[in-house]
Amino acid sequence: QVQLVQSGAEVKKPGASVKVSCKASGYTFRDYYIHWVRQAPGQGLEWMGRINPNSGGTVYAQKLQGRVTMTGDTSISTAYMELISLTSDDTALYFCARGGGHGVPATFDDWGQGTLVTVSS
Amino acid sequence: DIQMIQSPSSLSASVGDRVTITCRASQDISNYLAWYQQKPGKVPKVLIYAASTLRSGVPSRFSGSRSGTEFTLTISSLQPEDVATYYCQRYISAPQMFGQGTKVEIK
Numbered sequence: 458q459v460q461l462v463q464s465g466a467e468v469k470k471p472g473a474s475v476k477v478s479c480k481a482s483g484y485t486f487r488d489y490y491i492h493w494v495r496q497a498p499g500q501g502l503e504w505m506g507r508i509n510p511n512s513g514g515t516v517y518a519q520k521l522q523g524r525v526t527m528t529g530d531t532s533i534s535t536a537y538m539e540l541i542s543l544t545s546d547d548t549a550l551y552f553c554a555r556g557g558g559h560g561v562p563a564t565f566d567d568w569g570q571g572t573l574v575t576v577s578s
Numbered sequence: 579d580i581q582m583i584q585s586p587s588s589l590s591a592s593v594g595d596r597v598t599i600t601c602r603a604s605q606d607i608s609n610y611l612a613w614y615q616q617k618p619g620k621v622p623k624v625l626i627y628a629a630s631t632l633r634s635g636v637p638s639r640f641s642g643s644r645s646g647t648e649f650t651l652t653i654s655s656l657q658p659e660d661v662a663t664y665y666c667q668r669y670i671s672a673p674q675m676f677g678q679g680t681k682v683e684i685k
Binding site for chain 1: 610616669672676677
């Protein structure tokens with residue numbers, strides 16, 4: 458079965474950066490987009506962007522352009538999301554989710570367990 | 579600017595009531611609209627995709643419809659286990675953004 462396992466919780470100071478990993482199993486990693494979604498405490502779901510692991514191509518939410526970088530390592534079936542210049546507004550639960558295969562539009566049926574990133578001085 | 583406008587932000591209804599949540603897309607997304615249910619401490623779960631297709635295993639009291647760029651999620655008879663936050667999502671292409679969410683509670 459499809460599994461997405463994320464790295465553990467992080468505590469960062471304002472201005473720092475964080476890199477969260479998402480290890481995939483149960484399917485061919487390079488064939489499906491990986492999306493990143495975050496959820497601030499008590500708030501809604503915010504789509505951050507996606508990566509095509511096969512090509513490395515990315516699309517980022519306009520709001521995060523310049524601060525977020527998504528990468529993938531097909532040799533270990535792992536996707537990464539790095540966010541720089543952190544502020545308290547970046548405190549959130551960060552999820553990876555599997556998107557469509559071969560670029561086909563699709564819902565997010567499989568999610569990682571979430572990684573809590575806390576930004577505090 | 580691409581937007582998904584969802585309303586209301588919260589609602590309170592009695593068990594057995596019919597509940598309706600609306601999501602309006604700022605541009606044509608055809609039928610590429612999904613509804614998710616998220617319970618506290620859990621990841622979101624797809625209830626409906628392609629605007630009106632029920633995901634396998636989802637109770638038939640949930641239904642979805644489309645009129646142009648306006649989409650509706652209906653719970654025909656609200657049950658206690660339906661207490662959750664519901665989100666719409668456009669998935670025709672990136673950005674695959676979500677609506678702001680609707681928190682459903684029992685009166």
